[in-house]
Amino acid sequence: MSLDVSLQTDPGAISDDPVIEARRQIEICNACRYCEGFCSVFPAITRDKVFTDGDVTQLANLCHNCRGCYYACQYTAPHEFDLNLPAALAAARVESWERFAWPAGLAHLFQTRGEALAVALVAGCALLFALIAMLPGEGAGFYAWLSHGAMVAIFLPAFLLPLLAIALGLRRYWQEVGGRPVAVADLVAAFGSAARLKNLSGGQGQGCNFEKEDRYSDARRHAHHAVMYGFLLCFAATCVATILHYGFAMKAPYGFWSLPKLLGVPGGVLLVLGCAGMLALRSRADPALGAPGRSSAERAFIWLLGFVGLTGLLLYALRDTWLTGPMLALHLGSVLAFFLLTPYSKMAHGFYRLAALVREAQIVRTSAAADRSEA
Amino acid sequence: MMKPSSDPLRLQSHEWDIVIAGGGNAALCAAIEGAEAGAKVLILEAAPEVYRGGNSRHTRNFRCMHHGPLGPLVGTYDEDEFWQDLLRVTKGETDEDLARHCIRMSAECLPWMQAHGVRFQPSLAGTLSLDRTNAFFLGGGKALVNAYYLTAQDLGVTVAYDAQVRHVAIDGKRATHLEVEIAGQRIDIAAKAFVLAAGGFQADLDWLARAWGPAARNFLIRGTPYNRGVVLKDMQDQDAQMVGDPTQCHAVAIDGRAPKYDGGIVTRLDCVPFSIVVNKDAKRFYDEGEDVWPKRYAIWGRLVAAQPDQVAYSIIDSRSIDLFMPSVYPPVAADSIGELAVKLGLPAAELAETVAGFNAACRPGRFHPQELDGVATEGLEPAKTNWARPIAEPPFYAYALRPGVTFTYLGLKVDRTARVSGPDGPYDNIWSAGEMMAGSILGQGYMAGTGMTIGTVFGRIAGQEAAKHVA
Ligand code: SF4
Ligand code: SF4
Numbered sequence: 001m002s003l004d005v006s007l008q009t010d011p012g013a014i015s016d017d018p019v020i021e022a023r024r025q026i027e028i029c030n031a032c033r034y035c036e037g038f039c040s041v042f043p044a045i046t047r048d049k050v051f052t053d054g055d056v057t058q059l060a061n062l063c064h065n066c067r068g069c070y071y072a073c074q075y076t077a078p079h080e081f082d083l084n085l086p087a088a089l090a091a092a093r094v095e096s097w098e099r100f101a102w103p104a105g106l107a108h109l110f111q112t113r114g115e116a117l118a119v120a121l122v123a124g125c126a127l128l129f130a131l132i133a134m135l136p137g138e139g140a141g142f143y144a145w146l147s148h149g150a151m152v153a154i155f156l157p158a159f160l161l162p163l164l165a166i167a168l169g170l171r172r173y174w175q176e177v178g179g180r181p182v183a184v185a186d187l188v189a190a191f192g193s194a195a196r197l198k199n200l201s202g203g204q205g206q207g208c209n210f211e212k213e214d215r216y217s218d219a220r221r222h223a224h225h226a227v228m229y230g231f232l233l234c235f236a237a238t239c240v241a242t243i244l245h246y247g248f249a250m251k252a253p254y255g256f257w258s259l260p261k262l263l264g265v266p267g268g269v270l271l272v273l274g275c276a277g278m279l280a281l282r283s284r285a286d287p288a289l290g291a292p293g294r295s296s297a298e299r300a301f302i303w304l305l306g307f308v309g310l311t312g313l314l315l316y317a318l319r320d321t322w323l324t325g326p327m328l329a330l331h332l333g334s335v336l337a338f339f340l341l342t343p344y345s346k347m348a349h350g351f352y353r354l355a356a357l358v359r360e361a362q363i364v365r366t367s368a369a370a371d372r373s374e375a
Numbered sequence: 376m377m378k379p380s381s382d383p384l385r386l387q388s389h390e391w392d393i394v395i396a397g398g399g400n401a402a403l404c405a406a407i408e409g410a411e412a413g414a415k416v417l418i419l420e421a422a423p424e425v426y427r428g429g430n431s432r433h434t435r436n437f438r439c440m441h442h443g444p445l446g447p448l449v450g451t452y453d454e455d456e457f458w459q460d461l462l463r464v465t466k467g468e469t470d471e472d473l474a475r476h477c478i479r480m481s482a483e484c485l486p487w488m489q490a491h492g493v494r495f496q497p498s499l500a501g502t503l504s505l506d507r508t509n510a511f512f513l514g515g516g517k518a519l520v521n522a523y524y525l526t527a528q529d530l531g532v533t534v535a536y537d538a539q540v541r542h543v544a545i546d547g548k549r550a551t552h553l554e555v556e557i558a559g560q561r562i563d564i565a566a567k568a569f570v571l572a573a574g575g576f577q578a579d580l581d582w583l584a585r586a587w588g589p590a591a592r593n594f595l596i597r598g599t600p601y602n603r604g605v606v607l608k609d610m611q612d613q614d615a616q617m618v619g620d621p622t623q624c625h626a627v628a629i630d631g632r633a634p635k636y637d638g639g640i641v642t643r644l645d646c647v648p649f650s651i652v653v654n655k656d657a658k659r660f661y662d663e664g665e666d667v668w669p670k671r672y673a674i675w676g677r678l679v680a681a682q683p684d685q686v687a688y689s690i691i692d693s694r695s696i697d698l699f700m701p702s703v704y705p706p707v708a709a710d711s712i713g714e715l716a717v718k719l720g721l722p723a724a725e726l727a728e729t730v731a732g733f734n735a736a737c738r739p740g741r742f743h744p745q746e747l748d749g750v751a752t753e754g755l756e757p758a759k760t761n762w763a764r765p766i767a768e769p770p771f772y773a774y775a776l777r778p779g780v781t782f783t784y785l786g787l788k789v790d791r792t793a794r795v796s797g798p799d800g801p802y803d804n805i806w807s808a809g810e811m812m813a814g815s816i817l818g819q820g821y822m823a824g825t826g827m828t829i830g831t832v833f834g835r836i837a838g839q840e841a842a843k844h845v846a
Contacts, residue, residue, distance in 0.1 A: 003696045003697045005696060005705055005706055005708060005772070006705075006708075008701075008704075008705035008706075009705070010704070010705065011641070011703045011704060027701065027703060028641055028703055030701050030703075031640070031641035031643070031700070031701055031702065031703035032515075032639075032640050032641045033499045033500060033501070034435055034499070034512075034514060034515030034516075034518075034640070035514055035515070036496060036499050036500065037494075037496030037497070037513045037514075038513070038514065043500070046500040046501075049697065049701040050701075068514060069514070071514075071517075071518070071521060072513075072514030072515055072517050072518035072521070073517065074432045074433055074515065074516070074517045074637075074639055075639070075641075076425070077425075078425065079637060080634055081634075081641075203496070203513065204494060204496075204513065206494065214518075214521040214522075214524075214525065215525060
């Protein structure tokens with residue numbers, strides 16, 4: 001039995017490299033372990049004594065920046081160990097998304113620069129205004145402004161290409177963290193945690209320390225829940241509408257009591273409220289505990305997501321008025337920007353986080369099996 | 376909610392019921408009890424806000440008597456077992472009446488702590504043996520300290536940081552005011568009652584050197600640099616009754632590269648039982664395999680303190696590197712003993728001889744890291760009585776060891792009501808809690824979580840009694 005101690009870092013050697021710095025702090029935590037009950041990062045740390053780059057990436061993607069471990073830490077600055085695990089893991093995390101993204105330069109651009117997202121949004125809307133002006137409409141409702149065929153021609157690739165990029169990124173992630181073939185049980189466990197945002201509960205349901213410093217609060221969990229379920233409802237509404245369109249030849253516009261609207265309207269409301277909540281919380285949270293250099297792009301991303309929801313609601317509210325055309329351009333333009341930016345913006349975190357949860361479930365399952373066979 | 380304020384003039388002109396010197400666990404428990412009884416309370420914390428909480432910041436659990444499962448605790452830990460444990464570690468250097476009172480009161484403290492914001496978690500990885508006796512704080516001692524500060528502030532307690540108490544002004548049997556230095560300004564703060572909970576003197580190296588000898592300057596201080604014993608010394612100078620050996624401190628062997636102050640838990644080093652330990656002359660000096668490490672690490676603090684330059688080196692081979700909790704400092708590694716000696720600055724020939732002598736004295740046996748395996752050396756002085764396996768498989772690894780001081784034993788004598796005694800018997804209005812009086816109960820040795828037990832029990836008592844006095 002031997003151990004590659006050459007991977008160990010001097011605890012006093014603070015580094016500018018996100019992975020090396022995260023490793024330094026993880027090693028200190030492993031010698032301390034006081035925060036074990038906060039989240040699944042610490043139990044994962046205590047399984048090892050030294051940490052490869054892949055281990056650091058996996059741990060970084062397990063962390064959701066609740067900040068409990070920062071406010072509880074006796075080694076934060078001005079202590080010479082300068083612990084700030086939420087920021088160290090956030091830095092390693094965003095850096096990993098940028099490394100895995102294809103093409104990588106795009107991810108760096110859209111994760112560091114809020115203006116870039118704004119430009120993408122304006123460009124998306126401008127394109128849609130232009131298309132609506134140029135192309136003939138057909139049918140009723142918003143198809144009178146832009147034909148169904150034109151919409152499909154734009155959005156099918158705009159949906160599939162980013163998915164392909166995400167898949168490539170996830171494959172790189174899986175290779176780096178040493179993932180094995182996935183079992184159904186791992187997926188069940190991972191989706192279970194994600195659906196409840198279990199790890200945002202602070203370990204005991206007391207919430208996290210995002211915006212109130214050392215006081216616990218559930219506000220971020222609630223806001224994030226609203227965004228996530230709002231988004232999923234809107235997405236479901238679109239899927240249902242597609243099925244109705246092709247499977248049952250039922251074409252938009254749909255009435256209020258139709259399935260697409262019953263899913264989409266509450267979804268849009270949740271999304272808008274959730275995004276507003278997240279922005280309000282961020283404005284109170286200490287930026288020094290988040291991903292360094294990424295806060296403007298992360299804020300811009302929340303604005304973008306909220307804008308998608310808001311324009312969707314307005315489009316519905318202003319139907320049958322002369323404003324339908326401009327609203328349609330704004331809504332579809334923002335959706336377009338959002339889709340295309342998915343692999344390169346904060347949106348990517350959802351996919352990597354899920355992958356990290358799957359990998360964690362896998363490690364727990366296989367090490368439990370190993371324990372059983374040893375016993 | 377009253378904002379913590381350090382405006383000296385406002386603090387001076389305010390009419391306080393209870394003023395508390397100190398800002399750690401004991402001080403906070405006293406403040407919360409006092410405020411809940413309706414008293415106007417001021418906490419004077421010597422450290423700046425980021426370093427508030429004294430040594431409580433570095434603690435992780437609370438030893439607690441209980442019958443049946445309680446919070447995170449399993450099984451039963453009754454008064455007698457707790458008392459026997461205490462008797463054993465202190466070798467009788469304890470006040471039975473006070474100790475038993477403390478043990479009995481600990482049971483009701485755990486729910487009280489929960490009700491005042493403290494959260495517990497199951498025993499940490501690697502500490503399973505404590506899951507019956509010690510309740511671990513979620514996030515450790517700093518999280519506990521944070522929770523108490525929030526509770527105290529919600530109750531209207533005022534907190535002044537960077538506030539160093541220089542002198543307790545006593546007139547006969549009554550304290551009248553404290554002389555305090557805040558932000559370079561010297562002010563007098565009067566109150567009806569005073570709680571002294573400002574810790575021991577372990578961070579004052581000059582004092583340690585006077586008590587222990589010049590070697591103490593090479594000691595590392597595991598906890599806060601703010602426990603300089605100023606209030607303790609001031610009370611001693613005014614002939615308050617003292618307890619505890621004034622020359623002794625609790626020291627354990629920690630990684631020699633640890634920070635001078637405040638290194639805390641992570642500087643712990645658990646490799647000694649699987650190693651040989653040599654001094655700077657490359658000579659062994661004690662049985663490394665005498666017992667499991669948690670029972671021996673305090674002894675090694677003293678042993679290393681007695682070596683030249685207060686330093687020692689624990690040496691293992693590649694077969695043992697994975698047998699203990701990870702150390703936060705990477706080991707010094709080398710492919711030969713000679714190279715290791717050079718890297719450590721030890722005399723190479725002597726180290727080679729020591730290792731060879733040890734290896735030759737090892738006998739075959741079933742090496743078992745988890746228990747006392749009886750695999751001992753033969754004909755070696757000093758012997759290694761367990762885990763004696765040759766240091767033979769490169770790479771070889773070494774960790775430097777130095778004594779790390781945790782706390783000092785000297786304290787104020789108190790009675791069951793936490794009241795401090797002067798030359799003519801108990802003072803009318805001075806109470807004490809925490810490390811400042813713990814020497815009454817922990818006169819020698821240490822047992823995990825007991826400091827927090829004493830601090831919580833007597834902190835609460837001091838707060839209640841002081842509040843009764845001012846009511
Ligand atoms: S964050 Fe700090 S307190 Fe928590 S485990 Fe790490 S070193 Fe320990
Ligand atoms: S910030 Fe929260 S989730 Fe991340 S490591 Fe710390 S406690 Fe865990």
